[in-house]
Amino acid sequence: MSKDTVIRVEHITKLYGKNKSEAIQLMKNGADKDTVYKRTGVTVALWDVSFEVKRGEIFAIIGLSGSGKSTIIRCFNLLNKPTSGKIFFEGNDIEKFSKQEVLNYRRDRIAMVFQNFGLMSHRNVLDNVTYGLEVKKVPREEREQRGREMIEMVGLEGLEHQPISSLSGGMKQRVGLARALANDPGVLLMDEPFSALDPLVRRDMQFELLSIQGKLEKTVIFITHDINEAFKLGDTVAIMRDGKIIQIDTPENMSAKPADEYVRQFIDSADKTQVLSAKHVMVPPTCLVKPKDIPSQAIREMGANDVSTAYVVDDKMRFMGIITIDNAIRARNNGLPLPSLIDPDVHTCNEDTLINDIISLAAEAKYPLAVLDKENKLKGIISKATVLASL
Amino acid sequence: MKEYLLNFPDAWQFNIGTAIDDWIKNFSRTHREILGFIKRSVITSIKSINELLSIIPWWLLILIVMLLGWRVSGKKRVGLLYGVMLFFIGSSGLWDHMLETLSIVIASVILSVLLGFPLGILLALNKRADGIVRPILDLMQTMPTFVYLVPAVILFSVGMTPALMATTIYAIVPMIRLTSHGINHVDTEVVEAAIAFGSTTLQSLVKVQIPQALPTIMAGVNQTIMMAMSMVVTCALIGANGLGMEILVATNRTEMGKALMPGICIVFIAIILDRLTQGFVDNKEYNTFFRRRPMR
Numbered sequence: 001m002s003k004d005t006v007i008r009v010e011h012i013t014k015l016y017g018k019n020k021s022e023a024i025q026l027m028k029n030g031a032d033k034d035t036v037y038k039r040t041g042v043t044v045a046l047w048d049v050s051f052e053v054k055r056g057e058i059f060a061i062i063g064l065s066g067s068g069k070s071t072i073i074r075c076f077n078l079l080n081k082p083t084s085g086k087i088f089f090e091g092n093d094i095e096k097f098s099k100q101e102v103l104n105y106r107r108d109r110i111a112m113v114f115q116n117f118g119l120m121s122h123r124n125v126l127d128n129v130t131y132g133l134e135v136k137k138v139p140r141e142e143r144e145q146r147g148r149e150m151i152e153m154v155g156l157e158g159l160e161h162q163p164i165s166s167l168s169g170g171m172k173q174r175v176g177l178a179r180a181l182a183n184d185p186g187v188l189l190m191d192e193p194f195s196a197l198d199p200l201v202r203r204d205m206q207f208e209l210l211s212i213q214g215k216l217e218k219t220v221i222f223i224t225h226d227i228n229e230a231f232k233l234g235d236t237v238a239i240m241r242d243g244k245i246i247q248i249d250t251p252e253n254m255s256a257k258p259a260d261e262y263v264r265q266f267i268d269s270a271d272k273t274q275v276l277s278a279k280h281v282m283v284p285p286t287c288l289v290k291p292k293d294i295p296s297q298a299i300r301e302m303g304a305n306d307v308s309t310a311y312v313v314d315d316k317m318r319f320m321g322i323i324t325i326d327n328a329i330r331a332r333n334n335g336l337p338l339p340s341l342i343d344p345d346v347h348t349c350n351e352d353t354l355i356n357d358i359i360s361l362a363a364e365a366k367y368p369l370a371v372l373d374k375e376n377k378l379k380g381i382i383s384k385a386t387v388l389a390s391l
Numbered sequence: 392m393k394e395y396l397l398n399f400p401d402a403w404q405f406n407i408g409t410a411i412d413d414w415i416k417n418f419s420r421t422h423r424e425i426l427g428f429i430k431r432s433v434i435t436s437i438k439s440i441n442e443l444l445s446i447i448p449w450w451l452l453i454l455i456v457m458l459l460g461w462r463v464s465g466k467k468r469v470g471l472l473y474g475v476m477l478f479f480i481g482s483s484g485l486w487d488h489m490l491e492t493l494s495i496v497i498a499s500v501i502l503s504v505l506l507g508f509p510l511g512i513l514l515a516l517n518k519r520a521d522g523i524v525r526p527i528l529d530l531m532q533t534m535p536t537f538v539y540l541v542p543a544v545i546l547f548s549v550g551m552t553p554a555l556m557a558t559t560i561y562a563i564v565p566m567i568r569l570t571s572h573g574i575n576h577v578d579t580e581v582v583e584a585a586i587a588f589g590s591t592t593l594q595s596l597v598k599v600q601i602p603q604a605l606p607t608i609m610a611g612v613n614q615t616i617m618m619a620m621s622m623v624v625t626c627a628l629i630g631a632n633g634l635g636m637e638i639l640v641a642t643n644r645t646e647m648g649k650a651l652m653p654g655i656c657i658v659f660i661a662i663i664l665d666r667l668t669q670g671f672v673d674n675k676e677y678n679t680f681f682r683r684r685p686m687r
Binding site for chain 2: 074077079103104105106107108111112114115116117118119120121122131132134135136179183189
């Protein structure tokens, strides 16, 4: 991995509003964002931001909403123009690019992945992936060839001609990723790409990104509001607050030496959630039975769902126990009522039980764990396999 | 009590109306040749649309509409209903009048789309143009429709041409509005994506914004058709032949039944046109109407 600088940001400031010079004066005198807005009506989106991104690294920018992280990522491909300051791409000032140079820069050097995917619903998967090649007039044969390769790389082969509306969130973002990679850009801009996905899919996608990164060695600028994600993916992490960068460092150094209380709190919040809890890994129970159901109905229910145990709940979804298929068949053959054969001795946990504590429970449990809330209502189940897969 | 406190003083009254009258009359005198040319080409095009419609045998037109109704709604009985409606118009002896009315509607819808679509795009892309044109559109929509008839008559005398002009002015508004609205409300990230991958303004417009706005634009076409349909009846007052003229004549003679029949026909045509074009709008896979179907 060479260590040269791909992008250098020098004193970028971005203001929205009319009375900019007064706002700049106020900011220079040390006023904060809110005061400036109240006094001048100017929104300070970015203030004096400088950093360097090295070739081949994942540069994670983290901050809460309104911290300016989405604004800055849009400056790199000129979707936003900074009010002042300079951005250099491989030593060239991108603001000095001519119109054609800007187009070429966007077509060949830098691509973007969007939070809500930014896919074109009137095009199928393949036509979305090849969009960037289409606008630079790559012949159809060639771009479809390239598009298929990219679709295969993100694991969507066979879905080339599906409409976008038929895909799940995770699949949509794979299309977004494939589209960005199709142009073979040196730099990938990722604007909270996995925020709209549920936790399990998000982990898959993070893994996918790391494995693609391992193969292609792209430079990635990755925006997130999730410190776990930033620490997991980032070689370098920058924390932003109110349009300013507070600290830039490797994840290790940052957790060892947080620059101030704000960063420390951010990192602490990571430690609490870094370990997943039951609600993150549980799945909805596939087969529910009510105590008043007749046995043959319970058997049918289990058969339809292809499981050998059913979870018994009362009318208010309160958990009562489980019934195995053997017991249900016995009940039917001997004409016994269902409730007499319910096994209440099932391991349970609540939604916030940490995975660490579930591992030991799951290891000794005969059936998947039942996840209950405070009122004993059944919220989901966790099988041994899901626990192990989450590690 | 002084007189001028009770009534608006005469001395302060002025009338720009007469000035406008003079100006329009003068304009029609000085530009007689251009106006004549417009008039001839409008008449020719409406006539040719009418001839085109007349070439189609009545039973074929009914069949086509039935088939379209079935395809668009997905129900056979809807197609059948449309067929019955058209058959009713024919059996009322109003077939040719219907074709005349349709010719003006079609001509003005074509004109509205040709002018309104690019104008709508311009308004969506250019804030200043939007600021200028939008109040004019509001004015055009709130102005009583009869007001359009007079200048149209002064410029083109009575007949098809002023009818077409008045109808187009009235019907073009939703086309412009909905085109502009549709383009403006394409998901921001999708437009950003188009730009971020290096589209020129034109590429982003043609490849992304227009196709994404198509359902809204089609709703605009639908609205334009409906507006043209309602205006074309009023245009009987300035000599547009067709169903409206039948109603006007019957009304003047206070013949209720005779006025009702063409009235019902207009309702039928309006229903059919509305539902057929609406069907295109509502269709979730609208894109497949315009692009090759995805292979499965």
